[in-house]
Amino acid sequence: EKAQIGVTGLAVMGRNLARNFARHGHTVALHNRSYGRTKDLVEQFGDEGKFIPSETAEQFVASLERPRRVVIMVKAGGPTDAVIDEFAPLLEKGDMLIDAGNAHYLDTRRREAALKEIGIHFVGMGVSGGEEGALHGPSIMPGGPKESYDALGPLLEDISAKAEGEPCCVHVGPDGAGHFVKMVHNGIEYADMQLIAEAYDLLRQVGGHSPAEIAEIFKGWNEGRLGSYLIEITAEVLKQVDAATGKPFVDIVLDQAEQKGTGRWTVQAALDLGVPVSGIAESVFARALSGGADVRKAAADAGLPGPSAGSGEHAGDLRADVEQALFASKIVAYAQGFQQIQAASKEYGWDIDPGAMAKIWRAGCIIRAKFLDFIKQAYDKQPELATLLVDDYFLDAVSGAQQAWRRVVATAASQGIPTPGFTSALAYYDGLRAKRLPAALIQGQRDFFGAHTYHRIDKPGSFHTLWATDDRKEVDA
Numbered sequence: 018e019k020a021q022i023g024v025t026g027l028a029v030m031g032r033n034l035a036r037n038f039a040r041h042g043h044t045v046a047l048h049n050r051s052y053g054r055t056k057d058l059v060e061q062f063g064d065e066g067k068f069i070p071s072e073t074a075e076q077f078v079a080s081l082e083r084p085r086r087v088v089i090m091v092k093a094g095g096p097t098d099a100v101i102d103e104f105a106p107l108l109e110k111g112d113m114l115i116d117a118g119n120a121h122y123l124d125t126r127r128r129e130a131a132l133k134e135i136g137i138h139f140v141g142m143g144v145s146g147g148e149e150g151a152l153h154g155p156s157i158m159p160g161g162p163k164e165s166y167d168a169l170g171p172l173l174e175d176i177s178a179k180a181e182g183e184p185c186c187v188h189v190g191p192d193g194a195g196h197f198v199k200m201v202h203n204g205i206e207y208a209d210m211q212l213i214a215e216a217y218d219l220l221r222q223v224g225g226h227s228p229a230e231i232a233e234i235f236k237g238w239n240e241g242r243l244g245s246y247l248i249e250i251t252a253e254v255l256k257q258v259d260a261a262t263g264k265p266f267v268d269i270v271l272d273q274a275e276q277k278g279t280g281r282w283t284v285q286a287a288l289d290l291g292v293p294v295s296g297i298a299e300s301v302f303a304r305a306l307s308g309g310a311d312v313r314k315a316a317a318d319a320g321l322p323g324p325s326a327g328s329g330e331h332a333g334d335l336r337a338d339v340e341q342a343l344f345a346s347k348i349v350a351y352a353q354g355f356q357q358i359q360a361a362s363k364e365y366g367w368d369i370d371p372g373a374m375a376k377i378w379r380a381g382c383i384i385r386a387k388f389l390d391f392i393k394q395a396y397d398k399q400p401e402l403a404t405l406l407v408d409d410y411f412l413d414a415v416s417g418a419q420q421a422w423r424r425v426v427a428t429a430a431s432q433g434i435p436t437p438g439f440t441s442a443l444a445y446y447d448g449l450r451a452k453r454l455p456a457a458l459i460q461g462q463r464d465f466f467g468a469h470t471y472h473r474i475d476k477p478g479s480f481h482t483l484w485a486t487d488d489r490k491e492v493d494a
C-alpha cells in the first residue's frame with residue numbers, strides 16, 4: 018500500500034500534522050532529515066493510524082501514490098530551499114510540493130515559478146493554530162496552482178478545523194497568495210494582542226483593578242461581541258498566579274515582548290503596497306519599544322517627566338468605555354488587514370475572496386472570533402467593499418463606540434499611559450472621515466522644495482508654482 022500524503026520535517030508542527038492526517042484515515046509517509054524524529058513518531062503514535070516511515074528521501078518518495086503530495090514542515094528560509102532542492106529531482110511532473118512552514122510570500126512566488134518550469138506544483142500553504150491546531154484541526158490557507166487543489170484540497174479539508182460544520186480551508190489564490198494571507202493573519206493577531214494589552218493596562222492603571230479582577234472582566238467580554246480565543250486566553254493568563262512568589266503571573270514576567278517576524282513582514286509588505294496598516298505597525302513597534310531595554314533605561318535614568326499626579330479622571334464608565342474602544346480599534350485593525358489583502362490580490366492578480374478568508378479564520382486559528390462572521394457577511398453582501406468600516410454592522414458599531422473611544426484615548430493621554438493601538442486606530446478613523454486633510458499643505462511643501470507639482474480641486478491637470486519668483490505664478494506642469 019502507498020501513502021496518500023507524506024510529511025517531511027517532523028518537529029512539533031510536522032509531527033502533529035502527520036498524526037492529524039493519519040487520524041483521519043489517510044496513510045502517511047514520514048521523513049525527517051535526521052531519522053530520530055521519524056522513529057519517535059512511529060514509536061509513540063504509531064497506533065493512531067497508518068504510517069510509512071522512511072530513512073531516505075528516495076524511499077519516502079517511492080512510498081507515495083501519484084500524484085505525490087509532499088508536505089514540507091521545516092524551519093522557514095534556507096532549510097526550506099534545501100529540502101526543495103533535495104526532493105525536486107526525485108519527483109515527477111504533476112507531483113506536489115507543499116510548503117506548510119511560515120515562508121515569506123515572495124520566497125513562495127520565487128519557488129513556485131522555478132518548480133513550474135519542471136512541471137512540479139508548488140503550494141505555499143499557511144497553517145495557523147500552533148501545535149494544538151496542527152493536531153486537532155488548523156485553519157489552512159493553501160496557495161499555488163488551482164489545479165493542485167483538486168487533488169490536495171479534500172485531504173486538507175479533512176484535517177482542517179470546522180466552523181459550523183464547514184472546513185476552515187479554501188484555495189486562497191495562485192502562487193504566494195496563501196502565505197501572504199497567513200502573514201496578514203499574523204499581523205492582525207499582533208494588532209489584536211496589542212489592543213487587548215492596552216485595555217488591560219487601562220483597567221489596571223486607571224481603574225485600579227487587580228489582574229484577577231480584570232480576568233473576570235475579560236471573561237464577561239468573552240460572552241459578548243468581543244468573544245474570541247485571544248480574549249479567552251487573556252483571562253486565563255491574568256488569572257494565573259506564580260507558584261514561587263504568590264504574585265500575579267503578569268507581574269513576574271519581564272515586560273519585553275518578542276517577535277518572530279511575520280508582523281514585521283506584514284508591515285514591510287504594506288509599505289510597499291502603500292496600504293496604511295497603522296494598527297499592525299503600531300503593535301510591531303510597541304513590541305520593539307518594549308524590547309529596547311537600553312533606551313528604556315536611559316529614559317528612566319533621565320527621568321522623562323509624566324503628567325502631574327491626579328491629572329485627568331476618566332470622565333465616564335471606564336469598563337464600558339474600554340470595551341467600546343477595544344471593539345472599535347479592533348474593527349480598524351481588521352479593516353486595515355483586509356484592505357492589505359485586497360491590495361495585494363489586485364497587485365499580483367490573485368483574485369482573493371476576502372469573505373472566504375474571514376470564513377476560514379472562524380475556527381482553528383489564533384484570531385478565531387465571533388467577529389469574523391460579520392466580516393464574512395460584509396464581503397458576501399459587497400465583495401468590492403472599500404473598507405469594512407462602511408459596512409452596516411461595523412458602521413453601527415463604530416458609531417456607537419466613538420464617543421467612548423475618544424474618552425479612553427483622552428484619559429490615556431492625560432494620564433500618560435501609552436495606548437498606541439487605540440490612539441492610532443482613532444486617528445485613522447478620523448483621517449478617513451475628514452472632509453479636508455492637511456495633505457494639501459504637504460503637496461504645497463513638496464512643490465516648493467522639489468517642484469513635485471500638485472492637482473487643483475477646481476480643474477484637471479498638474480500644476481507647479483514658481484516659488485522662487487517674485488510673483489509666484491502658477492504654471493501648467
Ligand code: NDP
Pocket residue numbers: 026027028029030031049050051054090091092093095096097099100117118119120144145146147148
Ligand atoms: P522548526 O521550525 O523548529 O524546524 C525544525 C525542523 O526543521 C526539524 O524537522 C529539522 O530537522 C528541520 N530542518 C531544519 N533545518 C533543516 C535543513 N537544513 N534540512 C532539512 N531539514 C531541516 O519546527 P516547527 O515544527 O516548530 O515549525 C515548522 C514550520 O512550521 C516552521 O516554518 C514554522 O515557522 C511553521 N509554523 C510553526 C508554528 C508553531 O506554532 N510552531 C505555527 C505555524 C507554522 P532535524 O530534526 O533533522 O533537525
